[in-house]
Structures are given as C-alpha cells and as structure tokens.
Amino acid sequence: MTSWLHAPAIAKACTIVGEVAQAHDGSLGAAHAYIDAIAAAGADAVKFQTHIAEAESTAAEPWRKRFSPQDETRLDYWRRMEFTEPQWEGLRRHAAEKGLLFLSSPFSMEAFHLLRRVGVAGWKIASGEITNTELVDAAAATGQPVILSTGMSGLAEVDAVVERVRRSGAPLAVLQCTTMYPTPAEAVGINALPVFRERYGCAVGLSDHSATIYPAVAAAMLDVEMVEVHVALSRDSFGPDVVASVTPAELRQLVDGVRFVERMRSAPVDRSEPLAVAAPLREIFMKSIVAARDLPVGTLLRREDLALKKPGNGLPAAALEAVVGRRLARALARDEQVAHRDLEESA
Structure with missing residues (x-):
C-alpha cells in the first residue's frame, strides 16, 4: 500500500x-x-x-x-x-x-x-x-x-x-x-x-x-x-x-x-439482499416448518400440528401462517419437513 x-x-x-x-x-x-x-x-x-x-x-x-x-x-x-x-x-x-x-x-x-x-x-x-x-x-x-x-x-x-x-x-x-x-x-x-x-x-x-x-x-x-x-x-x-x-x-x-x-x-457491504457469505449458514441457523407429531393424510393443519426446527432448508418459518389451515396431501412423520407438494391445493 x-x-x-x-x-x-x-x-x-x-x-x-x-x-x-x-x-x-x-x-x-x-x-x-x-x-x-x-x-x-x-x-x-x-x-x-x-x-x-x-x-x-x-x-x-x-x-x-x-x-x-x-x-x-x-x-x-x-x-x-x-x-x-x-x-x-x-x-x-x-x-x-x-x-x-x-x-x-x-x-x-x-x-x-x-x-x-x-x-x-x-x-x-x-x-x-x-x-x-x-x-x-x-x-x-x-x-x-x-x-x-x-x-x-x-x-x-x-x-x-x-x-x-x-x-x-x-x-x-x-x-x-x-x-x-x-x-x-x-x-x-x-x-x-x-x-x-x-x-x-x-x-x-x-x-x-x-x-x-x-x-x-x-x-x-x-x-x-x-x-x-x-x-x-x-x-x-x-x-x-x-x-x-x-x-x-x-x-x-x-x-x-x-x-x-x-x-x-474499502469493502462496503450491500444489505439489499442476504449476504452471500451467509448463504451456507442460513440452513444451519434458520428454521423450517416440520410436523409436530405423526400426522395422517388429510389432516387439516392447526398451529399445534406444526413446529419450527432446524435445519432451515425447507419451507421457512416465515411461511407458517400460510401453511396453517391447509390440508395434508400425504402423511407426515414427526419432525418431517412440510413441503409444498405435501399440501392439497387450496379451494
């Protein structure tokens, strides 16, 4: 320098x-x-x-x-x-x-x-x-x-x-x-x-x-x-x-x-998007929506049927409100992540 x-x-x-x-x-x-x-x-x-x-x-x-x-x-x-x-x-x-x-x-x-x-x-x-x-x-x-x-x-x-x-x-x-x-x-x-x-x-x-x-x-x-x-x-x-x-x-x-x-x-950070260096850590530290217990197919999901747990590589915790009230298209075991494909189409 x-x-x-x-x-x-x-x-x-x-x-x-x-x-x-x-x-x-x-x-x-x-x-x-x-x-x-x-x-x-x-x-x-x-x-x-x-x-x-x-x-x-x-x-x-x-x-x-x-x-x-x-x-x-x-x-x-x-x-x-x-x-x-x-x-x-x-x-x-x-x-x-x-x-x-x-x-x-x-x-x-x-x-x-x-x-x-x-x-x-x-x-x-x-x-x-x-x-x-x-x-x-x-x-x-x-x-x-x-x-x-x-x-x-x-x-x-x-x-x-x-x-x-x-x-x-x-x-x-x-x-x-x-x-x-x-x-x-x-x-x-x-x-x-x-x-x-x-x-x-x-x-x-x-x-x-x-x-x-x-x-x-x-x-x-x-x-x-x-x-x-x-x-x-x-x-x-x-x-x-x-x-x-x-x-x-x-x-x-x-x-x-x-x-x-x-x-x-000399290295200003752009905070308009998540930091690229944090991408691998998002899965470790953030949480996904999972089944709180074994849930049979057809369950109309209530808040108590769901839990928020790591890792954060599934549906994010922020989607919880959108998942509550949906019906399961297939059975889920306890702690299994909820995916979009697991939910019936909304009427």
Whole structure:
C-alpha cells in the first residue's frame, strides 16, 4: 500500500509513525533498537527529534518535568541527547534497511541543515516550532511533505503556518495534537480532524499521546492520512514520555487495527439482499416448518400440528401462517419437513 509520505498525491493507506523522540535517552544503541522494534511492529515510519543544544536552548530553559538526576539543567539534558551527523546517517540507513521511512523533527536551523544533509522523508514541525517561520519556510522550500503538529496553537496560528506552506506548493498534512502527557480521552480532540480537513483541504492526521491504541484506530475510521504515537520499549523504560507511549506489542495491535479499519472501509457491504457469505449458514441457523407429531393424510393443519426446527432448508418459518389451515396431501412423520407438494391445493 502507498502511504501519504511515500506519495501524497496517490496515498492509499494511513501512514503509521512510531515516535521515538528522546526515549533512547542519548544511547545510540537504544536508538537503533527502537528502529528494529518499530519495524517489527509493522509501522511505516520511525521518527526522532534532532536537538543541537547550543543552537536551541539556554541554561535558563525550565524543565517541563524534572526527571533526570544526571542532568543539572535542561540544557545539559539536550547536550546528552545529541548524536553526531554520521550517527544520524547510520540511523537513517538502518531505518531504510528495515523498510521504514525516516523522520526527525528539527528544533533549530542547525538541526534542519544537518537533517537536510542526512536525508528525511519529510519535515515534521513540532508544536513548539509552529511559529518558527524561518524553520517552516526552510522545510517547505525543500518541496518535501511538511507535517504540522498543532498541540500548542489555536486556529489563527495554524491558519498562518498553513498559508506559508501552501505558498511553497509542498505537500501538507495538519495533525491534531494535544500537548498533555498522557492525554486523557476527553482531551484527544478527534473532532478536530474533519474540521482541519474542511478548513485546509489537505491531508490530516492524529499525533496521539494517550498511551493507548484507541484514538489512532478511531482516527482511521475518519480516513486520516497519518497517525503518530510515542513508543517505549517497556513501561519500565526511563524518560518523561513513557507515560504517554505505547509498547511495541501495543504498536503492533495499533497497526493491525488501523489496517483492519482500512480493509473494512474499502469493502462496503450491500444489505439489499442476504449476504452471500451467509448463504451456507442460513440452513444451519434458520428454521423450517416440520410436523409436530405423526400426522395422517388429510389432516387439516392447526398451529399445534406444526413446529419450527432446524435445519432451515425447507419451507421457512416465515411461511407458517400460510401453511396453517391447509390440508395434508400425504402423511407426515414427526419432525418431517412440510413441503409444498405435501399440501392439497387450496379451494
């Protein structure tokens, strides 16, 4: 199947993105392990975040959540999360070898240029970067797909960035996102998907932080082009996003669920006639009219002379009223099916 990131103009399937973000905790080996796990789960793409500490942060940046005992400041944490350009190239190659599209959100112009050299399948603009017009313009100017996350913005900000991308002609996707970790059901905001579709006339999707598979499967019922979920190798993994992540096993369920929905939606069922697949079962589960007891020839049939029993390959139960009051043309044994030939012609 062709996913939106493969070919936006002819996409036939929802692109399922496994988001690693900072779950690797600065370990290159762990980052590679995530690629293996996300590929094994059947996702289409793996996404990281590319942070170059000195280019995006200062020592004054506050912690969203103070979780790391080994980092004195948030800036120290970003330094520890950095990979070198050759290391990023290795991750991209590994993803390609596993059949995954490679994505990483840049958090500075320096990170953008690094990723431009490494090669990405498209540009995911994180919620906090949606007003970074320099970054948005640079991504759009590449002509590659631009994916906008909307978790921190109202419609006015989203309108403005959509217009900037549209001027470039780059393929565009707008993702509903709620910046809560984890996101409760009441805050997922799946109702925004048709709103975005109508308002922007572009691909839409869901970036979900609920730590469940349910919003993504529900979004697939709305025919979205993309769903993205954070992945943690284990619920016991270290890091701030674990509580908002699914495990690889759950990602496999999510993939299976989305693909099931796609097959279901692509095969509408005509209910004007009984379903062809049910024909063999009608005989098993439906009932026929049978003699309730031994009945001699000439019996004027009353309701108590008849019973409704399986299998359903004789006169159907629905014909019962038409049979009552008819006279038998031949004798019937108990449980013998009543056939049209067994009834005398009506006067």
